[in-house]
Amino acid sequence: MPVAIYLLSLCIFAMATSEFMVAGMMPSLAAAFQVSLPEVGNLVSAYAASVVVGGPVLTLWLRSVRRKPALLSLLALFLLGQLLGASADGYPLMLASRIVCGVAQSAFFGVALALAGELVGPGRIARAAGLVLNGLMLASVAGLPMAALLDQRWGWRVSFWLVAGLVGLAMLGIAALTPAGSAPARQEAGEEMRALARPALWAAYASSGLIIGSVFAVFTYLAPIFLQVSGFSAAMVPILFGAYGAATVLGNLLTSRLADRHTRRVLQGGILTLLVAMTALALGAQWQALTVTALFLLGLAGLPMNPAMVARVVRAGGSGAMVNSLHMAVINLGLMFGAWAGGLCLDAGWDLRAPVWLGAALALLAWLSLSLDRRGDSWQAKARPADVSV
Incomplete structure (x- = not known):
């Protein structure tokens, strides 16, 4: 793989750490800005909303x-947003920081995946995307815990400054070691816009949104499930999340190697694994051994389906930046919906197993969206027949 692929992964790691770390320092930010925890939670929502709306624009x-x-322009914009957050002396400036970073991140994902596809060719798109998106997985395993630890020891601003420094370092690497890449011709841009009208592309988007919605309907409420249903101690919760993150990284490494040639099979196997894991967790979360097994399967088959989802979208709509940016927007919509709908289940008075059943229902819908889409252009457009097995 070209060294640029690993630099892009570093950029994604820094950006995703910035996105996730606010959730890990909510009490500190609430105290610093003298606002409520729900208002700090709105910083997370504003970030996600800016990814959905601002990135494609x-x-x-x-x-x-x-x-x-x-890429360099988007990194500079993200760095500006990160510096605003690091120096923020009030809630409005921090909110502006989150919006700027969210817009830059969404557009960066689209351009980065487009460049990755350009560098490696159609036969290795999923593997390249898996390596780029591995930065996202590593952010949940290493970036978020690191930011939380820095917040506890030296204050929340240290994490913001550290991420800003990491983005600056990545900018230097991109400037020195990344090829210029092609400028999309008018004909290519027009073709990309026409691709957005293809039903096959929106079928692929729907599957991606449902898969991620399924995962986050469950993931958002894992901590209280561990404590209140499975009976784990509070000291075990970080260890369990670390195991989940390790399974996610392992799954991403596996699927990134398989997804180019076996796109449909990876998605089918991943969704079935989610259904089995979520059903087992919903029925048997009172047993710790079963909870740990289900957690490992969720990590192995949830977010690691990203390379296969990217490969399917590329085959349906091409590898242009807009197609990839909209894909990232749809994924974030799924994330927001899964977490929100899981909360609605709890607000309705149902127990902590309800979000798990909701996740299983969304996974079943993802399976149906996959099963109903049997047309060849959904899977093999833009790829040589030898590159893809379905």
């Missing part, structure tokens, strides 16, 4: 810019 504006200058 910025990507459209950058559609005629070469990949490398576009």
